[in-house]
Amino acid sequence: MVKIPPYLKKGDLIGVTCSSSKMELQAAEYAAGVLSSWGYRVHLGITVGTSFHNFSAPDELRLEELQDMLDDPEIKAIVFGRGGYGMVCILDKLDFTRFRKHPKWLCGYSDITVLHAHIHQRYGIATMHSMMCSGITPETIDNEYVQSLENVLKGKSYKYSAPAHPFNREGKATGQLVGGNLSLLANISGSKSQIKTKGKILLLEDIGEYRYNIDRMMYNLKRAGWLDELAGLVVGAFTDGKETTTPFGQTEYEIIHNLVKDYGYPVCFGFPSGHQPENYTLQLGIKHQLKVGEKFSYLAI
Numbered sequence: 001m002v003k004i005p006p007y008l009k010k011g012d013l014i015g016v017t018c019s020s021s022k023m024e025l026q027a028a029e030y031a032a033g034v035l036s037s038w039g040y041r042v043h044l045g046i047t048v049g050t051s052f053h054n055f056s057a058p059d060e061l062r063l064e065e066l067q068d069m070l071d072d073p074e075i076k077a078i079v080f081g082r083g084g085y086g087m088v089c090i091l092d093k094l095d096f097t098r099f100r101k102h103p104k105w106l107c108g109y110s111d112i113t114v115l116h117a118h119i120h121q122r123y124g125i126a127t128m129h130s131m132m133c134s135g136i137t138p139e140t141i142d143n144e145y146v147q148s149l150e151n152v153l154k155g156k157s158y159k160y161s162a163p164a165h166p167f168n169r170e171g172k173a174t175g176q177l178v179g180g181n182l183s184l185l186a187n188i189s190g191s192k193s194q195i196k197t198k199g200k201i202l203l204l205e206d207i208g209e210y211r212y213n214i215d216r217m218m219y220n221l222k223r224a225g226w227l228d229e230l231a232g233l234v235v236g237a238f239t240d241g242k243e244t245t246t247p248f249g250q251t252e253y254e255i256i257h258n259l260v261k262d263y264g265y266p267v268c269f270g271f272p273s274g275h276q277p278e279n280y281t282l283q284l285g286i287k288h289q290l291k292v293g294e295k296f297s298y299l300a301i
Contacts, residue, residue, distance in 0.1 A: 002176065002285045003125045005077075005103040007155030010039035012076040015069040016133055017045040018056035020111040021084020023134060025049025028081050031133035034141060035079065038150050045069065048081055055086050063090040070099045077153060082134035083110025088187065091118055100125070105153065108132045110207075110275065113180030116284050118193040120178055126285035128152060129180055129203065129273070140277055148281040159300035160280045162271045167257040168297065171266030173232030173290045177282060177299075179203035186217035189224045198229040201290050201299075203282065204256070205236035205274030211248035214238070215255045222259055232290040233260060233267045234299060237274030266292040271299065 008014075014035055016028060025048060032042040045065045047056040056062060069078050091114055100123050106115060107128040116127045130149050140146050152158065178195050179185060179202045188194055206214065221227055238252035250258070253269055260267060268290065272278035282288075282299070289300050 001124070003103055003123075004286070005105045005126065008040065008076055008105070008153045011041065013041045013043060013074050015043050015045060015072070015075040015078045016048055016081055017065050017069055017078060018047040018081035019062050019066045019090065020056070020080075020086035021054055021082055022051045022056040023048060023081040027137070028133050030138070031136035034136050034146070038153075043075065054084065056081070059086075059089050062086060063093050066090065067094060070094070070096070073102060075104060077105040077107060080108035080112050080132045082132050083108065083112055085111055087111050087114045091115065091193070096123060107149065107153075107281075109279070110181050111184065113184035114188060114193065116180055117178070117185065117188055117195050120285045121193060121195050124285070126283055128281055129284050130281035131279050135277075135279060143277065145272070145277060145279050152281040152283060157301050158280070159298055160272065161296050161298045162268060164293070164295050164297070165269035167253055167267070167269045168292050169265070169267040170292045170294065171232070173201055173266050174287060175200045175231035177201045177203060177284055177286060177288045180205065180284070182206040182214065182217050183209060185226070186220045189220050189226070194224070195226070197226050199231050201232040201234060201288055202226065202230050203234045203236060203273060206238050206252070207275035208240045208242065210242045210244060211250065211252060211255065212244065214241070214252050215248065215250070218255060218259045227260060227263065230263070230265050232265050234271045234273070234290065235267065235269045236271045237276045237278070239275045266290060268292045268297040268299070271297070
């Protein structure tokens, strides 16, 4: 049975850390101000606004700060500054002993997919696939996607809809929602962090990948059994796709559609999740209802 961390109350403390790539301090401070306006106290870690090549800081410092925030009983949620790359470098050195006894919400997506998957598979604790501080900007502050983070932190239920897509396969499904960034899921395939997906609803999204590589990663998932016994599949945004000198010949959605056409479970394309402003907050590890209909689809708890 999944363990659900306590939802937040006014006055609770949120920690912000950059466990992967670097983030500008000014952008993080703006996001922290928004979190504060929701009634929370916010602690910006020392990895926020710092730089070490592409990372926010060396592995040792990123590890130390994330470990401290996981262990700190006063911190009730961690909202990551941004994704990028770096979580897998420190993951196996993290000690989840205290976190397992006193879980807290871990909020992020993209590179944070590695952490979500590991915690789901190893410890059965729910996490949040959500925008990070980098997505909370003056341009997005009033939209429903930022508001979805505020609502879910409070424990509000949700029902998100998506318009019909020609590649959709209609049907209904119920199961734990898992997944996230395709590149990271393929990266952990075969490792101790790989998710057992039987009977679950899998979410996929990605950014900036060559289309032939999307095809290769989808074959990785298929050959490793990720796609065999799903309850359902939710395909989010695949943005900024790239081509080599010779075009691959299929879009990202066509690639996925062709690789799952022989299965019978419902499939929803174009769900508002991923590297785009339209990025709803979703509770990974929690049982969801998926309905893919003729005119629209929805994902709800």
